[in-house]
Amino acid sequence: xxxxxxxxxxxxxxxxxxxxxxxxxxxxxxxxxxxxxxxxxxxxxxxxxxxxxxxxxxxxxxxxxxxxxxxxxxxxxxxxxxxxxxxxxxxxxxxxxxxxxxxxxxxxxxxxxxxxxxxxxxxxxxxxxxxxxxxxxxxxxxxxxxxxxxxxxxxxxxxxxxxxxxxxxxxxxxxxxxxxxxxxxxxxxxxxxxxxxxxxxxxxxxxxxxxxxxxxxxxxxxxxxxxxxxxxxxxxxxxxxxxxxxxxxxxxxxxxxxxxxxxxxxxxxxxxxxxxxxxxxxxxxxxxxxxxxxxxxxxxxxxxxxxxxxxxxxxxxxxxxxxxxxxxxxxxxxxxxxxxxxxxxxxxxxxxxxxxxxxxxxxxxxxxxxxxxxxxxxxxxxxxxxxxxxxxxxxxxxxxxxxxxxxxxxxxxxxxxxxxxxxxxxxxxxxxxxxxxxxxxxxxxxxxxxxxxxxxxxxxxxxxxxxxxxxxxxxxxxxxxxxxxxxxxxxxxxxx
Numbered sequence: 304x305x306x307x308x309x310x311x312x313x314x315x316x317x318x319x320x321x322x323x324x325x326x327x328x329x330x331x332x333x334x335x336x337x338x339x340x341x342x343x344x345x346x347x348x349x350x351x352x353x354x355x356x357x358x359x360x361x362x363x364x365x366x367x368x369x370x371x372x373x374x375x376x377x378x379x380x381x382x383x384x385x386x387x388x389x390x391x392x393x394x395x396x397x398x399x400x401x402x403x404x405x406x407x408x409x410x411x412x413x414x415x416x417x418x419x420x421x422x423x424x425x426x427x428x429x430x431x432x433x434x435x436x437x438x439x440x441x442x443x444x445x446x447x448x449x450x451x452x453x454x455x456x457x458x459x460x461x462x463x464x465x466x467x468x469x470x471x472x473x474x475x476x477x478x479x480x481x482x483x484x485x486x487x488x489x490x491x492x493x494x495x496x497x498x499x500x501x502x503x504x505x506x507x508x509x510x511x512x513x514x515x516x517x518x519x520x521x522x523x524x525x526x527x528x529x530x531x532x533x534x535x536x537x538x539x540x541x542x543x544x545x546x547x548x549x550x551x552x553x554x555x556x557x558x559x560x561x562x563x564x565x566x567x568x569x570x571x572x573x574x575x576x577x578x579x580x581x582x583x584x585x586x587x588x589x590x591x592x593x594x595x596x597x598x599x600x601x602x603x604x605x606x607x608x609x610x611x612x613x614x615x616x617x618x619x620x621x622x623x624x625x626x627x628x629x630x631x632x633x634x635x636x637x638x639x640x641x642x643x644x645x646x647x648x649x650x651x652x653x654x655x656x657x658x659x660x661x662x663x664x665x666x667x668x669x670x671x672x673x674x675x676x677x678x679x680x681x682x683x684x685x686x687x688x689x690x691x692x693x694x695x696x697x698x699x700x701x702x703x704x705x706x707x708x709x710x711x712x713x714x715x716x717x718x719x720x721x722x723x724x725x726x727x728x729x730x731x732x733x734x735x736x737x738x739x740x741x742x743x744x745x746x747x748x749x750x751x752x753x754x755x756x757x758x759x760x761x762x763x764x765x766x767x768x769x770x771x772x773x774x775x776x777x778x779x780x781x782x783x784x785x786x787x788x789x790x791x792x793x794x795x796x797x798x799x
Contacts, residue, residue, distance in 0.1 A: 306330055306615055309438045309454040311426035311467045313337070315346070315402065315597050316583030317460035318409035318420075319356075320604035325416035326360070326722035327612025332452060333413070334440055336461075338423040340410070343560040344401035344488070347511065347519060348376075348594030351387065352683030354394040355705070356605050359719040359768055362412050366405075370398030371514050373498070376593060378677055379648035380500050380507045381664035385678045389671075391753075392684060393705050393716075400514060402597065428470050429457055429579075436578045455615060458580045458607070460600075463569070465585035473581065474572040475588070477639065480565030482590070482650060483529055486521040487541045487561045492554025494518055502660065504652050506548040520545055520555065525652050536561040566590035566646050570635050574603075574628040582607060587635040592645035593681050599638055602683055603631050609722060609766035618741055620792065630688040641680060688769060696773035698755055703764050706756070708747040715764070718745055724771070725764045726786070733779045734761055734786055742790070763789055 308324055310317045313335030324331045349370060357363035374396045375384045387395045410420065423443040430437045436457050442448030459467025468475060491510070500509040506524030513519060524544055541561060542552045571586045583600030607627045613619035648660055667674050679685035688700035706715040706727075718725055721743065728734040728746040738744045749756060756762075760782055763771040772789040776782040 307332060307452070307454045308456050308458065308611065308615075309334060309426070309436070309452050310458045310460055311438075311465075312460035312462060312583075312585070313406075313410070313420055313422065314460065314462070314583070314600075315405055315409055316600035316604050317458075318406060318413050318418075319601050320458060320460060320582060320608050321418040321420070322360070322409065322413040322416050323604060323608025323722065324612055325413065325418050327609060327616070329612045329615055331418050332454075333418060333420040334424050334426050334438075334452075335420065335422050336425040338443070340403050340406045342401075342403045343562070344403045344405075345591075346402040346405070346594065346597035347399055347513070348598070349398040349400055349405065350376075350595065350598045350682045351390060351392045351394045351396065352686070352702070353598045353601050354398065355392060355702075355716060355768065356601060358393070358705075359716045360412075360722070361717065361720045362408070365408050366398055366400060369404060369514060370400040371512060372396040372398055375498075376678070376681055377500060377509065378667065378681065379592065379645040379660070379663075380502055380509050381648070381660055381667060382500075382502070383664040383668035384498065385667065385674055385681065387678055387682065389675065390678055390682065390684060391704060392682075393714075397594070397682075399511060404514075405597075426457075426461065426466055428466070431578055454578075456578045456580060456611060458582060459585040460581075460583050460604070461585055463567075463584045463588040465581065467579060468571060468581055468585050471576050471579040473576055473579075475569045476572055477567065477569030477588070478643075479530070480567040481528065481530055482523065482566040482646065483527050483533070483563045484521065484523045484565075484590070485527070485536055485541060485544060485563050486519060487536070487538065487555070488513065488517055488519050488559045489538070489541075489555040490516075490557040491518045491520075492556065493551075494553055495549075501549055502649075502657075503548070504654075504657065506544070506652065507649060508545055508548040510553065517559065518553075520553075522548055523649055524548060528650060533563075536563050564591060566642075568639050568643055570632075570639055574632055574635075575624065580607065580611075580624075580627065586631075587638055589638055589642035590646045592642050592649065595638065595642075595681060595683070598683055599634065602634070602686070605767045606631055612722075613741070616741075626688075633689075634686055637680070696759075696770075696775065698759070698762065698770045698773040701770050703762070703768050703770050704753055704756075706752070707750040708745075709750045711747065716768070718743070719764070719766065719768060722766045724766060726790075727762045727764060729760050729762075730779060730782065733783060737786065737790065761786060 307330040438452040508522035582603040762773040
């Protein structure tokens with residue numbers, strides 16, 4: 304069977320997926336329609352879980368150096384912001400970094416691992432066969448430059464208007480746009496205080512600093528409640544809207560990007576159909592509330608990459624690839640839910656809506672449990688994958704924290720950089736002989752273990768940092784047999 308994977312779309316999601324596949328020694332070609340990286344950065348926010356993912360592959364330092372750390376986030380632009388400083392992560396903040404720079408860094412990472420990236424080319428369709436897919440691509444000369452690529456799988460990372468999803472006949476179910484928000488990346492001569500946002504009967508506006516010294520001004524107003532497209536957004540309209548809401552325009556000038564955006568909310572009915580898979584905006588479309596879209600897409604790719612590599616190398620049971628949909632589709636559904644919820648709060652311009660916003664904002668400020676729950680959901684730290692085994696340890700499916708080990712400076716995230724499963728042996732070497740290709744064994748003791756890990760004697764951590772299995776049995780023989788059963792399911796020797 305042809306082992307190459309073709310990825311349609313070279314944005315952050317496609318680039319991270321390409322790198323993950325190369326980490327798993329899978330040949331990959333990324334086909335991107337744009338000849339150059341788009342400097343109009345739709346995504347600006349990198350959330351804590353995404354920073355953890357970058358750190359698990361050792362590529363986070365440039366992001367930390369160049370990104371602007373912000374110790375919280377907004378939920379529906381309420382007056383009281385979510386506080387990320389108490390989150391149980393080494394990265395309790397978001398990073399503000401233009402998507403263009405994120406793409407540059409991710410492209411460098413993918414190329415360094417050996418990915419092939421072709422720009423100015425576009426996937427136009429495919430023909431699926433029993434053991435492969437023939438992908439049709441238009442080159443820079445359009446249809447006159449059409450050619451074909453043979454692949455084992457095709458992955459649509461090609462946005463909300465995905466050609467791959469459409470060609471696969473996968474339904475994109477949801478609700479149409481009823482709101483048009485507005486934004487501008489501009490220079491401000493008199494910028495407001497950091498973290499500025501305001502909301503009232505005339506609308507809401509938020510101002511966020513960009514690393515290059517410019518600012519993003521983004522907002523909604525009563526006239527945003529429309530299904531009619533009024534045309535491109537001119538600077539003067541942005542100025543008028545901002546003054547109406549905030550009382551001033553902060554000296555805005557020299558725009559580098561002006562845009563409108565809607566709240567169409569749709570979810571792919573299937574993330575996998577045969578040899579076709581979807582990730583990122585091709586799988587889920589929503590109002591950009593909380594800046595989570597790119598992050599959820601990268602997390603899709605992080606879940607999919609190791610599974611596809613293990614499948615192609617024969618180290619995984621045939622049904623492993625189906626768990627990509629099983630695990631990530633509910634995350635997409637939850638994304639739809641909290642995006643719609645925030646949209647309702649962000650368009651509550653009537654007195655009733657303003658009172659609801661005031662009440663909810665006060666609860667965020669005074670109820671730490673609510674603040675934490677919303678923060679963990681928004682940042683992706685709360686994602687946990689269900690298991691069909693009712694006897695499984697409660698840690699199963701959860702995100703493994705960046706555990707510290709006694710006598711070692713290397714924590715758990717740094718142990719995942721090879722993209723392998725990691726068997727954490729806390730039994731003083733009972734399980735050391737399980738090492739095999741694609742599986743590393745770490746014999747260690749935990750330094751100040753979290754409460755949930757206090758009685759764990761062994762755990763299998765997946766390449767994406769989620770716990771595949773955890774065992775607490777004090778009998779070494781029983782524990783060892785349990786590990787063998789788990790490995791037979793999760794990490795069998797290669798058979799092809």
